[in-house]
Amino acid sequence: MKKMKFTLLGMVSLFSSIAFSQYTFELVKDINTSGDSYPEYFTACNGKLYFIADDGTNGVELWVTDGTSAGTQLVKDINASGSSYPDYITAYNGKLYFRADDGTNGVEIWVTDGTSAGTQLVKNINPTGSSYPYKFTEYNGKLYFQATDGTNGYELWVTDGTTVGTQMLKNINPTGSSYPDYITAYNGKLYFRADDGTNGVELWVTDGTTLGTQLVKNINPTGSSYPYKFTEYNGKLYFSTNDGTNGYELWVTDGTSVGTQMLKNINPTGSSNPDVFTAFNGKLYFQATDGTNGYELWVTDGTTLGTQMLKDIKLNRKAFYPNKLYSIQRKTLFSS
Numbered sequence: 001m002k003k004m005k006f007t008l009l010g011m012v013s014l015f016s017s018i019a020f021s022q023y024t025f026e027l028v029k030d031i032n033t034s035g036d037s038y039p040e041y042f043t044a045c046n047g048k049l050y051f052i053a054d055d056g057t058n059g060v061e062l063w064v065t066d067g068t069s070a071g072t073q074l075v076k077d078i079n080a081s082g083s084s085y086p087d088y089i090t091a092y093n094g095k096l097y098f099r100a101d102d103g104t105n106g107v108e109i110w111v112t113d114g115t116s117a118g119t120q121l122v123k124n125i126n127p128t129g130s131s132y133p134y135k136f137t138e139y140n141g142k143l144y145f146q147a148t149d150g151t152n153g154y155e156l157w158v159t160d161g162t163t164v165g166t167q168m169l170k171n172i173n174p175t176g177s178s179y180p181d182y183i184t185a186y187n188g189k190l191y192f193r194a195d196d197g198t199n200g201v202e203l204w205v206t207d208g209t210t211l212g213t214q215l216v217k218n219i220n221p222t223g224s225s226y227p228y229k230f231t232e233y234n235g236k237l238y239f240s241t242n243d244g245t246n247g248y249e250l251w252v253t254d255g256t257s258v259g260t261q262m263l264k265n266i267n268p269t270g271s272s273n274p275d276v277f278t279a280f281n282g283k284l285y286f287q288a289t290d291g292t293n294g295y296e297l298w299v300t301d302g303t304t305l306g307t308q309m310l311k312d313i314k315l316n317r318k319a320f321y322p323n324k325l326y327s328i329q330r331k332t333l334f335s336s
Contacts, residue, residue, distance in 0.1 A: 028065060029072040032056040039063070043089040045096050046114060050075070052086050059083030062098070064114060075112060076119040079103040086110070090136040092143050093161055097122070099133045106130030109147070111161060122159060123166040126150040133157070137183040139190050140208050144169070146180050153177030156194070156206065156213065169206065170213040173197040180204070184230040186237045187255055191216070193227045200224030203241070205255060216253065217260040220244040227251070231277035233284040234302050238263070240274045247271030250288070250300070250307065263300065264307040267291040274298070285310070 031037035037053040038060075044050075047066070054060045058074060060083035065072040078084035084100040085107075094113075101107045105121060107130035112119040125131035126149050134146040134154075142165075147157045152168060154177035159166040172178035178194040179201075185191075190208070195201045199215060201224035206213040219225035220243050227241035237255070242248045246262060248271040253260040266272035272288040273295075279285075288298045293312045300307035 028067065029069045031063070031072070041087065041089050043091060043096060045091045046094065048114065050089060050096055050112075050114075052089075054083070060085050062086045062089075062100070062112065062119070075114065076116040078110070078119065088134065088136055088145075090138070090143065092136070092138050093141075095161065097136055097143055097159075097161070101130070107132050109133045109145075109159065109166065122161065123163045125157070125166065135181070135183060137185065137190065139185045142208065144183055144190060144206075146183075148177065154179050156180040156192070158208070169208070170210045172204070172213070182228050182230055184232075184237070186230070186232050187235075189255065191230055191237060191253075191255075195224065201226050203227045203239075203253065203260065216255065217257040219251070219260070229275060229277055231279070231284070233277075233279045234282075236302065238277060238284060238300075242271070248273045250274045250286070252302070263302070264304045266298070266307070 031053050032055050034056045037055060039051045039053040042049055042051045048064050050062060050064050052060055053063045055074065058077045059079060061077055062075040063073065064075050078100050079102050081103045084102060086098045086100045089096055089098040096112045098110055099107055100110045102121065105124045106126065108124055109122045111122050125147050128150045131147040131149060136143045136145045143159050145157050146154050148154045149168065152171050153173060155171055156169045157167065158169045172194050173196050175197045178196060180192045180194045183190055183192040190206045192204050193201055194204045196215065199218045200220060202218050203216040205216050219241055222244045225241040225243060227239050230237055230239045237253050239251055240248050241251045243262065246265050247267065249265055250263045251261065252263045266288050267290050269291045272290060274286045274288040277284060277286045284300050286298050287295055289295045290309060293309060296312055297310045299310045
């Protein structure tokens with residue numbers, strides 16, 4: 001087994017060397033001259049690249065670069081007493097929206113036009129603490145996200161970029177938090193999972209209105225189905241979920257209750273746990289286990305018969321994990 005691992009790592013190292021040999025790398029700027037700046041969360045907007053970094057003086061803050069040393073600068077020291085930790089940086093309507101902690105209002109929603117003066121708090125959603133806005137998703141000219149106002153729990157919120165236009169869309173769970181997550185645009189609407197306090201964590205949809213925010217289907221009538229990894233393919237939305245009987249399997253929806261069904265029970269003895277969905281060349285590829293061959297590479301054309309294991313890839317009788325292979329390749333062979 002050790003020999004096999006060494007061979008695989010050796011191949012990856014070789015491919016990596018070949019892939020990167022054609023590039024020339026150079027330091028853009030030594031942001032933290034006394035240590036590491038740890039730049040991450042790179043997001044492009046208006047011809048520049050924004051990211052977070054720690055210069056060793058101002059803490060972890062929002063930075064911008066045009067690719068030159070002189071053009072790599074701190075956008076704003078949002079938290080003068082520490083780090084603001086900007087996160088979930090999302091380009092929308094010509095500006096960048098993100099969450100940050102200014103040391104006074106807690107973790108709230110912020111916006112920047114790339115200038116210090118234009119980097120401002122959009123709204124203090126939770127005046128008694130932090131609203132923790134989570135995963136901004138653009139849809140129909142607005143941004144949707146999860147947040148808490150300190151009274152209604154974590155619910156679905158929307159913003160048009162203004163203070164007045166930043167509001168809770170619907171209090172899905174009036175007795176607690178609905179925790180809307182995996183918010184995905186599909187066929188003119190937004191689909192997500194949420195807990196209304198009655199049906200558990202199930203599939204929901206919104207058209208951007210309170211009345212149009214509804215449960216699509218109670219997939220697991222005895223608990224929560226926990227749908228996740230929504231991926232559009234061939235005019236429908238595919239995802240993994242648990243109906244309480246068949247375990248986590250491959251499901252599909254056309255946005256209606258009747259049209260929300262299990263595509264195939266891949267693992268009849270447990271859960272196949274389909275994951276890492278990728279549409280390619282007219283089909284949908286993913287990782288799953290049938291309970292016999294381990295986690296392998298699967299493919300579907302959207303039909304039950306057309307959902308099959310592509311190949312039983314094994315290393316020394318142990319299942320290989322396609323998602324790990326993809327991660328290795330993505331960071332080496334296919335980076336540019």
